[in-house]
Amino acid sequence: MSRKIFALLSLFVVLSILLTACAQQAECPECTPCPECPEEAAAPAAEEGQSRLEIVKERGKVVCGSRTDLLGFGYLDENGRNVGFDIDLCRAVAAAIFNDPEAVEFVPLTAAERGPALQTNEVDILSRNCTWTSSRDAQWGNFTVIMFYDGQGMMVRKDSGATKLEDLDGATVCVTTGTTTELNLADNFRSRGLDFTPVTFEDTASVYNAYEEGRCDAATSDKSQLAAVRAGFANPDDHVILDVTMSKEPLTPAVPQGDDQWFDIVKTVMYVLINAEELGVTSQNVDEMMNSDSPEIRRMLGVEGDFGQSDLGLSKDFAANVIRAVGNYGEIYDRYMGPNGDAFTLDRGINKLWKDGGLIYAPPLR
């Protein structure tokens, strides 16, 4: 009797491995099982030379490296749906390919996982308010179009009376490790001859938790992030963001290296968002604009001419689909950070269109 149990048990365990290894295969067709079954893993399912666009189309979804813990940029609404500025950029790409902003699979990544996720092709797009630097460009992947010009700021308690970095000599500063802000913090204090004690964590929540608890005198990060976090504090008015900019932080979606077509697609979708704002095309009026007299608008919406849609492997009217789904750049911004934004209010500042004196500029679509 007990031998039978034993035989059953072993059968059960062997099957369980196979099942757990293969249960997931239904979801990702190109996925192969674990190293426990090396002979299967040796035969990769993806055929050689398949372009990323083909892979994405086959999968039916764009895989987007994102986050769920930053108000305004990437967070969950009360229904558990992924929303935010960065999230909408991914939805725009999905709308361009599938005409469906929901055809996205969001993979929440920690700061440490961003680089490897790109290097291993785990994601099709990394849109997780990630700063474009030259070494990341060389090592991680290709950075597309700067979608948010940010700068590093410093948040302090109001009652500390500090107004500039020099007032923070000897202070304890909370910062997220593995980020560019961590490096800029050191650079800025060193060049000014100031002393500081860092307190570092890997997850953003711990950083601001420690700051709010009073473990640190100051917290530093991108200004947009500080504004987002301050909005979520119990008493936002007790904290101020100093009027200093410690670095340039161009927040940019990135794609894995090695596929120029995919790189161009994502760039073009971003340009569409910006040009649409410039040309006054919004999600509300996009259908009327089809009949516009402006050749630029008619070209963008695919009514006449061609600006390379077919070379990119996209439909002629993809830009119209994108705008209909997520709106133009200004609409996306205002949805989360505008005067009536869902998350918090942040002045557009240098993120205005170039026409209005900002830095947001896109090459023409033609």
Added chain:
Amino acid sequence: MSQEHIQVITSSNIPLWRDERIIKGIVQVISAIAVIGFVAFAIGNVINAAHERGLSLGYDFINQSAGFPLAESVIPYDESKSFGYAFLVGVLNTLRAALVGIVAATLLGTLAALARLSTNWLVNKIASVYIETVRNIPLLVQLFIWYFAVFQGLPDVQESIRWPGPIFLSKRGIYMPAPVPTGTFGAWMGFVIVGLVLAIVLRIVLGRYQLQTGRTTYPVATAFAVFFGLPLLGWFIVGQSPLTVDLPVMGKFNFTGGLRLTIEYAALLTGLVIYTGAFIAEVVRAGILAVNRGQFEAARALGLSNMQVLRLVVFPQAMRVIIPPLISQYLNLTKNSSLAVAVGYPDLFYVGRTIINQAGRAVPVFSMVMGVYLFTSLTTSVLMNFYNRRVQLVER
């Protein structure tokens, strides 16, 4: 396996595929090919990735400037130092947590084990509640409780709890006076070292004399007297005080001066010691219970006091049972110190991850991190096994 037996069978007409030696050979070759093939396959993929996706596999980054600050370090560190140096800081931080943790956990564990064996009902119950509670809650949860709930709940630095003397306790850490050597420190150290050597020599010589002649010579008491007496004498002889005390003073944001333990370190250490202490308590208790009851009774019959029975009869014998599981507890503590990443203490694993992020070299950095853990684990177990064998030999 008896070789002759196999010889007999093969000499008769056994087909090749039933020849045990050939089967064994084939199995070995196949398994070797499978394992090596799998490893080669994996490495091939990495190299492929290196070519196609700009993944760097070299160790050349080690000499580049790190650029990131670290919250604490036992050696002087600033962000202009190299990645390699930052890594070393991480290694030393791990050792600092592990070594202090091991000593403290051993003390706590032994104490708890004795309490658990106590005939006093209340003490006994307190110890078992401690052990049963701590052993059944994951260490990471305990660390979170210690760090986020207890240590971050301490008062702000301006309202530090002042302990007797200039010791301050706040969210920022534990500040206490630090000894600072002066000009005469070297001369005084001489007294200390001579005192230490003399104490050891006296302890051995007098102990032997007592064993041989049976005359009481108080070897331990004498050794202690010398060990403490000589430095005290030296303190007065060198004239100027060899050490001054650096007191923590409240600055604008924080205390300056003095010795500082961050709450990150304190939380990690508290968590590790209390968790491992519970496991060590069970190890020690099992060891003491393994000593034959007759030994205890015989020692009492000879007129030894309770303490003497423990120290001279029970512990030496219990050690043989205790050492092997104790080794694995020490190694567990060292490995568990990698959870420092959750409470922001820059240990080896933490610094490794930061370097991976800042230098973008996942594979080389990770091989270094794993290498250090493996080296520490393997050398510790080799050393402890060596000691263990020595202790075991004493048996008969």
Added chain:
Amino acid sequence: MSVNTTTAEEVRPPSPPGPIRWLKKNLFSNWYNSLLTVISGVIVFFALKAVILWVFFEANWDPVTHSLKLFAVGQYPPDQLWRVGTIVCMVSFLFGVSWKVWGGTVRTFALAIALVLGVAGLLPVSMGLGLRLWFLSNPLLTAIGYQVGRTPVGKSKWVALGWVVSFFLTIILLTGIEGLPWLPPVKSGLWGGLLLTFLLAMVGIAASFPIGVALALGRQSSLPVVKAFCVLFIELVRGVPLVTVLFMASIILPLFLPEDVRIDRVLRAMMGMTLFAAAYMAENVRGGLQAIPKGQVEAAKAVGLNGFQTMALIVLPQALRLVIPAIVGQFIALFMDTTLAVIVGLMELLAVGRAVLESNVEWKLLNMEVYIFIAAIFWIFNYSMSYASRRLEAALGVGKR
């Protein structure tokens, strides 16, 4: 109270029993024991007072009571929760049958689960009728299972088969099937809370079992190459912390796979856990193998069994029986180790706790309440498991030849 009297007591002349004598013997036997008793008594009094005051009056349990669903199943789609409910019902029923058929330790588990779910269903708090009925149906199913265990179906092999089938059903129910409208796929990214914690531990221990046995056999093998590989693997894994293994599975492993091969994140963590557990499992099994007397092997050889048969039919069954308590211990350890998945970004219990703290401005600083709640969950499960394991050990020890 008489439990505390030692056997030596029986030899002594009988003295008047009673609380005073007990106090004198156990608390005030001599001056330093009395001192110890007084000091620790005072400490215990103040500690208990502080704890009770905090738990019942000072603590704000809102983050816990408002997020029970998150703690239980994470982001699992609310309209698909019936699947998790069905799984728990299935387990309740199987425990009922196993209680009748196997008895002993299983009884403790079955009773504990039925009791907890039953009491939860009777709690005077507001909850939907469906949820209340579901809670109450579990003890009922256990009782039905017990009755079924009396029928001819109540055979050991059928119960074992039931557990095996239920394991696969669990995984199929949780993942769902593509194209089946009433069982849509649920991405593993949405599994969370206690559900994920249990799943990680279960899969880890089940999958590591065969690998561990294979490694242990390999380590005992007379083939030097096989032995070397096994020793290398076991010592490498045992020499590094679990976080590094998990980190490797989540970040480094994808680098070692061919391009365009993606493995689900939860599955990657499970693989890391499994490989880690397998190395420790191998050492446990090795302990069992070494405890089997040589005579058993020799006798098997004498009967004419070959090496494979000897191992599979004689040595392993006996060795595995010996290591069952060690495996239960390892399961407890693995169950606690699942918390480390928070470091690689999975939504297990501890990660849910952090998310709950972040989800409401007013809860941000209620760390103590949330983490104590999580600690209590782990403590209840682990304590009952280790209690059962100790009974099991005793039971097996008695049955040992």
